[in-house]
Amino acid sequence: MRMAEVSAKYELSQDTLRYYERIGLIPPVNRNNSGVRNYTEDNLKWVEFIKCMRTAGLPIEALIEYVGLFQLGDETLEARKELLKEQRDLLFAKMGDMKKTLERLDSKIERYEQTVGEKEKLLNNLEK
Amino acid sequence: MRMAEVSAKYELSQDTLRYYERIGLIPPVNRNNSGVRNYTEDNLKWVEFIKCMRTAGLPIEALIEYVGLFQLGDETLEARKELLKEQRDLLFAKMGDMKKTLERLDSKIERYEQTVGEKEKLLNNLEK
DNA sequence: ATCCCACTTGGAGTTAACTCAAAGTCAAGA
DNA sequence: TCTTGACTTTGAGTTAACTCCAAGTGGGAT
The missing domain is CATH 1.10.287 (Helix Hairpins)
Structure with missing residues (x-):
């Protein structure tokens, strides 16, 4: 799924989606060979999760830490x-x-x- | 009541108390003849009310408007x-x-x- | 008399969370 | 081939709500 669609689906601006990825609030999204993001199901789940948490006011910093820990695995x-x-x-x-x-x-x-x-x-x- | 005491009582910094008054979030507080604020019972009620509203996340702008309307009277x-x-x-x-x-x-x-x-x-x- | 301390003002700085702008790239259609 | 439009990056700008700083003043204790 491309960014425009993701943006519409979750009501997050494209700038916000890029910002979230840049700061590590969502894990990196794969690109096609011309550099355009292609969101997988898994990516979408993260976007949805983060949106939900942010809507409730959880601080970005804590969420970044969570995502970071997640990427380190079962430890x-x-x-x-x-x-x-x-x-x-x-x-x-x-x-x-x-x-x-x-x-x-x-x-x-x-x-x-x-x-x-x-x-x-x-x-x-x-x-x- | 002087500012130090108000600040302690409501756990708002003196800077915040001055800021709130400056922007009209609480009505003006009377001063003694050397310019020092002397909070009346009525002032304290406003401070407490505003603190409560701010704690719940009501935006300052809306609260300023409320205080402004209040000062205009029954109309x-x-x-x-x-x-x-x-x-x-x-x-x-x-x-x-x-x-x-x-x-x-x-x-x-x-x-x-x-x-x-x-x-x-x-x-x-x-x-x- | 002098020193300290709690206050005063005006204005600048900070933080969180976006949001925007400029300049560039690539693929598809006229 | 040329244009259009959706994307890209980098970096700067914005908003809300404080928070801090510098310089000054008045009143009480030593």
């Missing part, structure tokens, strides 16, 4: 597991913060609804 | 409500993405646990 299973656990816990904590804020926003909005409602009632009374 | 109740709703929905969506990623990480970690476990068993067998 790094344990290290990869620990890395994922660490990021999982960070993500979990962040979701906790967000949940608190979401609740706070919800009750704030609720109060705004009431206040705006009362203002309207007042205006209605004046009209009569 | 802006409706606009403020809409702004909060919009940010709430964005936050909610983001949490959805993160939940998906969290689940994916959890099952990936689970698989790593199994794989690492099997490798250890293999090694144990070799030792016998």
Whole structure:
């Protein structure tokens, strides 16, 4: 699969795809004999995985490390597991913060609804 | 309350507190006659609110707009409500993405646990 | 009186994560 | 043959959100 298609499929700009590859966030993609990238199924899986992780806000640096460990083979299973656990816990904590804020926003909005409602009632009374 | 204390209480650097005030993310804080900030209860509430919102990742730009609207008074109740709703929905969506990623990480970690476990068993067998 | 320390301002520097621009190559179609 | 268009590389530019630095001031302790 060529870059244009990959870009469309995963909604990542071509620049971003090149950038990710350049910094080692996805493993190198093979080229045809004129240097054009040809994404394999395996490449696509990486792209999809990285996109998912980035969407959730995992830092690029940690993901680069994961990809690097992966390429070193089975020796790094344990290290990869620990890395994922660490990021999982960070993500979990962040979701906790967000949940608190979401609740706070919800009750704030609720109060705004009431206040705006009362203002309207007042205006209605004046009209009569 | 002086800045050092506010900084400690909310774990925001003094630089960040000044920055927030400079860009209008918190309303202006009164100074004593030698120009030193003196945070009132009301100022502290803003600091705490903004910290909470920022921790959840709400963009500074939206928060500046909220503070601006607030300072314009009751005319802006409706606009403020809409702004909060919009940010709430964005936050909610983001949490959805993160939940998906969290689940994916959890099952990936689970698989790593199994794989690492099997490798250890293999090694144990070799030792016998 | 002098020294220290917590503050002040204005402006420059940093980091993460892209994003864009310039100049070049190659294959296919008119 | 010439052009078009999708790609290539290298390197610079951008954005958000801080973070740091230099130079200055006012008030309290020694």
